[in-house]
Amino acid sequence: MAFRYLVLGAGRQGVAVAYDLGKFAQAEYVVLADRDFSIAKSGADRVNRLLGRPVATPRAADAGDVPGLVKLFRGSHGVVSAVTYPLNPGVARAAVEAKANFCDLGGNTTVGKQVLDQDQQARSAGVSLIPDCGLMPGMGNTLAVYVMTRLDVTESVRIRCGGLPQNPKPPLNYKLTFAVEGLTNEYFGMANVLHDGEVREVPTFSGLEEIEFPPPVGKCEAFVTSGGTSTCPWTFAGKVREYDYKTVRYPGHYAQIKALLDLGFLGLEKVKVGDTAVRPRDLAHVLLAKATDFPEDKDLAVLQVTARGKKDSKVVEIQLDIIDFHDEKTGFSAMERTTGFPAGIVAHHQAQGFAPKGAVPLEKAIHPLPFLADLRKRGITVTEEIRNV
Numbered sequence: 227m228a229f230r231y232l233v234l235g236a237g238r239q240g241v242a243v244a245y246d247l248g249k250f251a252q253a254e255y256v257v258l259a260d261r262d263f264s265i266a267k268s269g270a271d272r273v274n275r276l277l278g279r280p281v282a283t284p285r286a287a288d289a290g291d292v293p294g295l296v297k298l299f300r301g302s303h304g305v306v307s308a309v310t311y312p313l314n315p316g317v318a319r320a321a322v323e324a325k326a327n328f329c330d331l332g333g334n335t336t337v338g339k340q341v342l343d344q345d346q347q348a349r350s351a352g353v354s355l356i357p358d359c360g361l362m363p364g365m366g367n368t369l370a371v372y373v374m375t376r377l378d379v380t381e382s383v384r385i386r387c388g389g390l391p392q393n394p395k396p397p398l399n400y401k402l403t404f405a406v407e408g409l410t411n412e413y414f415g416m417a418n419v420l421h422d423g424e425v426r427e428v429p430t431f432s433g434l435e436e437i438e439f440p441p442p443v444g445k446c447e448a449f450v451t452s453g454g455t456s457t458c459p460w461t462f463a464g465k466v467r468e469y470d471y472k473t474v475r476y477p478g479h480y481a482q483i484k485a486l487l488d489l490g491f492l493g494l495e496k497v498k499v500g501d502t503a504v505r506p507r508d509l510a511h512v513l514l515a516k517a518t519d520f521p522e523d524k525d526l527a528v529l530q531v532t533a534r535g536k537k538d539s540k541v542v543e544i545q546l547d548i549i550d551f552h553d554e555k556t557g558f559s560a561m562e563r564t565t566g567f568p569a570g571i572v573a574h575h576q577a578q579g580f581a582p583k584g585a586v587p588l589e590k591a592i593h594p595l596p597f598l599a600d601l602r603k604r605g606i607t608v609t610e611e612i613r614n615v
Contacts, residue, residue: 229303229577232326234289234317236260236269237278239331239360239406240308242558242566245273247306248281248602251574253520255566259287259298276556289313295320302326304573308566310407314357316466318585321580322351332358332451333408333570335418345585349600352578356592361527361561362387362471363456365601367529367567369608370458370469373484373544376612377535380466385455386437386448386530388474389561392552398483399476403525403561406511412451412506413483414472414492417599419450419457422470425459430486433472434446441526441587443549446528448472449480457587474528486510522553523545527560541615546608553605563606571600 229252233244236258244258258273260266266284273282279498289309299305299321301304307317307330314330318341321328332338344505358364366385369512374380389400402409416427454471458607486492491510496503529548534541535553546572558566572592575581581591 228252229574230254231258231304231306231577232299232302233306233308234259234287234295234460235308236262236266236284238559238562239310239569240306241272242562243308243570245276245556246481246567246570246604247304247573248273248277248315250600251570251577253281256282257285257298257302257504258282259285260285261288268288288412289437291318292316292320293323296323297323299326302398302472304329306569306573307331308569309404311337311411313607314338315344318355318357318541320346320355321355322347325351325353327354327573327581329356329359329569329572329576330380331565332456333361334411334534335362335453335456337361338363338456342585342587349584352583354583354591356572356576356581358456358588359569359572360530360565361389362454366454366471366529366531367458368568368594368597369529369590370533371589372421372598373531373546374532374535375594376544377537377542380533380535381464382468383462383470384468384532385429385471386474387454387471387528388448389527390443390446390476391520392442392473392526393523394476394559395520395523398518399479400518400521400527401520401525402515403559405462406515409514410507410511410529412453413487415452417450417452417470417471418455418488420451420459420463420466423464424466425463427590430488431480433470434522435472437474437530439530439549440547443526445477446474447477447480448474448489456589456599458589461587461589469572525560526551526560527564528580529564536572537612540582543615544615545611545613547611548606548608563604567601567604571597576602
């Protein structure tokens with residue numbers, strides 16, 4: 227069967243989603259929509275060129291115009307939102323009214339819960355809504371479900387993930403691979419974790435640790451950021467004692483960004499600068515984007531999921547690792563592949579009727595075994611190690 231998809235947002239990840247749907251998800255066509263039609267057209271042309279067939283069609287669309295989105299979404303088997311996360315609840319409402327399945331790249335747990343609040347409406351419409359389906363939150367949580375199924379009893383789950391430049395450069399040894407607004411959203415506020423079996427809030431930029439990855443990555447640091455665990459702490463409360471997530475960066479990044487946080491450069495309250503009132507975070511966005519934009523440099527993505535528990539009465543750890551690289555053949559970055567492709571997999575599962583109807587958290591909606599099989603089709607390699615503790 228051929229499916230009709232719509233991707234809203236033709237930025238880096240949106241184009242990767244459209245490509246994935248066109249190549250792997252039995253697409254009859256993929257509409258790639260953006261507020262700026264020229265960006266949508268450029269993205270659709272790229273997808274069509276890579277796939278060698280006219281599968282992608284550009285459209286102009288305002289992600290804040292819910293009535294307009296309803297008209298645009300009608301007839302779609304699946305809508306993938308690749309727009310900035312505050313718009314996702316409205317986009318989900320439009321999908322429900324249009325009777326189209328919906329998933330998004332997410333990134334903010336409060337906003338994800340607003341999508342999940344539309345469960346009854348989605349059930350009545352006979353559609354599936356699944357927020358937080360990118361890399362983290364997203365793929366890492368699905369892999370966590372997989373490692374939990376491999377154990378008889380799960381005590382703890384640790385997820386470590388990051389997008390890194392292959393050749394780090396000063397001042398931050400970091401390359402911006404997605405919207406800077408999403409980056410600072412993760413760096414600021416509180417994170418939700420499971421600790422001693424209970425949902426707790428912990429501050430971001432806490433829990434600094436060293437972590438070692440195989441070459442060429444090597445020694446890194448990891449620290450708490452927000453959004454990565456999504457709804458998993460609530461889903462697994464009473465079943466798992468510990469469930470947490472930390473972002474991976476090269477050594478030194480933590481101290482530099484922590485200084486900016488402590489000095490107030492990522493604050494949201496306006497301050498007076500001469501005769502003008504500005505939000506420090508708005509200025510930081512401009513400067514951070516400029517200082518970390520190396521468009522010609524290649525990136526990589528790391529994801530490590532480790533679960534400890536009992537298997538056949540023995541205490542063991544199961545560890546999954548992904549190290550993915552910029553793809554020279556397609557030009558997609560590692561972050562685009564590991565964020566956009568998982569969302570494409572979810573949209574395909576929804577279109578095929580594999581996901582339950584209603585608004586359902588990712589960890590309850592997508593079976594990890596076919597998800598893993600679909601990752602392999604896309605050339606994303608997952609290694610697994612089991613060791614006695």
